[in-house]
Amino acid sequence: MERVLAYLQEVKYYGKAVLLSLEAPGVAAEAVPGQFVQVLCGRDSPRVLRRPFSIFSAKAGRILLLSKVVGKGTSWLAELKAGEQVDLIGPLGRGFAMDEGDRPALVAGGAGIAPLHFLAERLMERRTEPSLYWGLDLGEEFGELPALLGKRFRLFMCSRDGCLGERGTVVEALAREKEPEFNAVYACGPREMLGALAKEIKGANLPFQLSLEERMACGVGACQGCAVPIRSARPAYSRVCKDGPVFRFEEIDWRAYFGGS
Amino acid sequence: MVDLRVNLAGIELPNPVLMASGVFGTGTEYRELLEVGRLGGIISKAVTLEPCPGNPPPRIWETPCGMLNSIGLQNKGLEAFLEEDLPALLSHGIPIIANVAGFSEEEYLEVARRLDGIGEIRGIELNISCPNVARGGIHFGAEASSVVNLVARVREVYNGVLLVKLSPQVYDIGEIARAAVEGGADALSLVNTFPGMAVDVETWKPRLASVTGGLSGPAIHPLAVRAVWEVAQVVNRPILAMGGISGWEQAVEMLLVGATAVAVGTAIFTDPLTPLGILEGLENYLERMGIASPEELKGKIRL
Ligand SMILES: Cc1cc2nc3c(=O)[nH]c(=O)nc-3n(C[C@H](O)[C@H](O)[C@H](O)COP(=O)(O)OP(=O)(O)OC[C@H]3O[C@@H](n4cnc5c(N)ncnc54)[C@H](O)[C@@H]3O)c2cc1C
Ligand SMILES: Cc1cc2nc3c(=O)[nH]c(=O)nc-3n(C[C@H](O)[C@H](O)[C@H](O)COP(=O)(O)O)c2cc1C
Numbered sequence: 001m002e003r004v005l006a007y008l009q010e011v012k013y014y015g016k017a018v019l020l021s022l023e024a025p026g027v028a029a030e031a032v033p034g035q036f037v038q039v040l041c042g043r044d045s046p047r048v049l050r051r052p053f054s055i056f057s058a059k060a061g062r063i064l065l066l067s068k069v070v071g072k073g074t075s076w077l078a079e080l081k082a083g084e085q086v087d088l089i090g091p092l093g094r095g096f097a098m099d100e101g102d103r104p105a106l107v108a109g110g111a112g113i114a115p116l117h118f119l120a121e122r123l124m125e126r127r128t129e130p131s132l133y134w135g136l137d138l139g140e141e142f143g144e145l146p147a148l149l150g151k152r153f154r155l156f157m158c159s160r161d162g163c164l165g166e167r168g169t170v171v172e173a174l175a176r177e178k179e180p181e182f183n184a185v186y187a188c189g190p191r192e193m194l195g196a197l198a199k200e201i202k203g204a205n206l207p208f209q210l211s212l213e214e215r216m217a218c219g220v221g222a223c224q225g226c227a228v229p230i231r232s233a234r235p236a237y238s239r240v241c242k243d244g245p246v247f248r249f250e251e252i253d254w255r256a257y258f259g260g261s
Numbered sequence: 262m263v264d265l266r267v268n269l270a271g272i273e274l275p276n277p278v279l280m281a282s283g284v285f286g287t288g289t290e291y292r293e294l295l296e297v298g299r300l301g302g303i304i305s306k307a308v309t310l311e312p313c314p315g316n317p318p319p320r321i322w323e324t325p326c327g328m329l330n331s332i333g334l335q336n337k338g339l340e341a342f343l344e345e346d347l348p349a350l351l352s353h354g355i356p357i358i359a360n361v362a363g364f365s366e367e368e369y370l371e372v373a374r375r376l377d378g379i380g381e382i383r384g385i386e387l388n389i390s391c392p393n394v395a396r397g398g399i400h401f402g403a404e405a406s407s408v409v410n411l412v413a414r415v416r417e418v419y420n421g422v423l424l425v426k427l428s429p430q431v432y433d434i435g436e437i438a439r440a441a442v443e444g445g446a447d448a449l450s451l452v453n454t455f456p457g458m459a460v461d462v463e464t465w466k467p468r469l470a471s472v473t474g475g476l477s478g479p480a481i482h483p484l485a486v487r488a489v490w491e492v493a494q495v496v497n498r499p500i501l502a503m504g505g506i507s508g509w510e511q512a513v514e515m516l517l518v519g520a521t522a523v524a525v526g527t528a529i530f531t532d533p534l535t536p537l538g539i540l541e542g543l544e545n546y547l548e549r550m551g552i553a554s555p556e557e558l559k560g561k562i563r564l
């Protein structure tokens with residue numbers, strides 16, 4: 001882990017998202033799929049809290065971050081120009097365990113593609129070809145990115161509006177597969193998606209890892225801000241930033257996670 | 262030559278910039294981001310007698326120039342604190358103060374009693390000001406009579422340096438400070454967070470699962486300066502000041518209105534080098550002003 005002022009080499013725009021290519025040799029060398037960085041958003045009077053972003057790719061001294069614009073911090077990021085510097089801390093958290101099965105399914109919702117893209121790259125390097133399922137709300141949300149990824153990976157696209165790939169959610173698409181081709185599942189996406197996915201594959205007894213999101217303050221495990229309820233005899237929480245963001249399905253208290261505390 | 266050492270009610274601090282309770286863990290979490298050993302000291306996260314799970318998430322929300330938190334005193338309990346956290350805190354070689362909390366008077370007393378005599382802990386900061394628990398916390402700190410009573414009982418069982426951490430959310434903070442001193446406090450620590458709340462206008466739900474939380478960060482700085490100022494005028498005890506300190510100027514402000522030392526909270530999240538930046542800034546400032554020690558700034562505001 002280190003804090004760096006990373007030189008922004010390139011910015012690419014994909015629909016409502018930007019892909020930032022940052023020079024951060026230390027972070028890139030250390031990063032494993034599922035880990036994230038904490039980015040300071042704003043320059044003169046920055047946002048008080050850094051924003052967490054999963055590492056989309058890390059190689060040759062660079063990391064890529066894919067940020068979907070949803071609010072103030074991500075809007076600021078989207079306006080950055082190549083040549084500027086970005087203050088970031090990373091790599092942070094616990095990443096994916098990668099030796100779970102030789103036919104993994106990677107299930108992403110929206111910007112949840114980021115850690116799974118990195119995972120897919122690393123799996124391919126290990127000669128494991130994953131199946132990547134990526135669901136979007138709107139087919140055009142990530143511009144040309146799905147088409148580009150389709151050239152490199154075995155990719156199944158779904159969109160709720162039906163404008164790209166199959167109409168519907170990724171979980172519905174997975175459920176339609178009669179003979180599941182996979183023997184391990186990795187997922188990242190919105191809460192509802194993870195809930196539906198958990199229901200869908202609960203009985204299958206597959207190794208199942210998920211990357212969770214929670215609002216963060218420190219990002220390094222010091223403040224207990226990013227609590228996620230875990231299964232235990234009495235109420236207990238783990239930290240998404242340090243114990244996660246990747247958890248095994250069995251670790252989480254899903255009932256508490258989805259509302260009831 | 263500037264000498265940054267200060268004495269906080271008998272605690273010799275290498276310099277007057279500490280880390281506030283609840284934001285710094287055991288310091289080991291930050292070891293790769295700053296030289297922890299250069300800090301003036303660390304105040305631990307609240308320690309309760311039994312393990313406390315804390316509040317359900319979300320616990321964090323960013324506000325203009327600040328943040329709300331509702332951690333709810335999550336900690337491993339006294340036993341695990343002594344076994345796991347204390348050695349980690351001590352590993353940095355700087356003064357450690359334990360933040361003590363409870364859900365009942367008995368709990369405060371028991372924790373204080375068990376910490377008494379542990380020489381490596383340089384003092385305790387009695388947290389009678391946490392806004393994030395339904396029982397205890399702020400409820401002990403809201404009325405002068407209950408403050409005198411609780412502090413006096415803790416005083417009986419704890420012989421080390423006793424700091425009492427005050428809530429800013431009281432009608433007259435000077436009166437509460439006087440009550441803490443009457444009870445036997447050696448020093449006062451202020452401010453804790455201000456109770457606050459935020460609502461999501463799309464879902465009509467509160468931003469925090471616990472509905473309300475504590476506001477901290479630059480947004481509360483002027484409120485904290487005033488609180489320190491009020492207290493400094495009515496009690497003759499050293500003050501450890503905190504609230505929105507994010508640069509050396511804010512630290513100096515606190516000293517000028519009467520603080521002996523300061524603690525950094527929320528600002529560490531924005532920039533982990535904040536406390537060291539404050540230290541350097543303070544040193545340069547004192548040099549520029551021709552002042553030998555931060556203690557010479559104490560209460561020197563010109564009215
Ligand atoms: C471990 C982790 C990895 C992430 N990776 C990515 C990624 O690779 N790409 C990406 O686009 N996004 C990612 N996110 C989500 C991203 O952090 C948020 O979208 C971002 O913080 C929003 O900042 P903002 O200032 O634009 O939004 P704000 O103005 O702060 O809020 C806008 C909305 O975003 C939500 N939000 C704010 N902070 C967070 C947060 N920390 N986590 C989740 N939601 C939040 C708010 O609830 C609100 O609804 C990740 C989140 C986590 C926890
Ligand atoms: C995430 C978080 C956790 C905190 N936990 C505690 C705590 O356990 N005990 C306590 O006395 N104060 C706690 N505080 C209050 C801080 O120590 C400090 O008094 C307050 O945040 C004001 O300083 P700041 O504006 O610099 O953050 C906490 C604050 C934050 C932001």
Ligand code: FES
Nearest residue numbers: 217219223224241
């Ligand atoms: S954000 Fe502070 S512990 Fe996770």
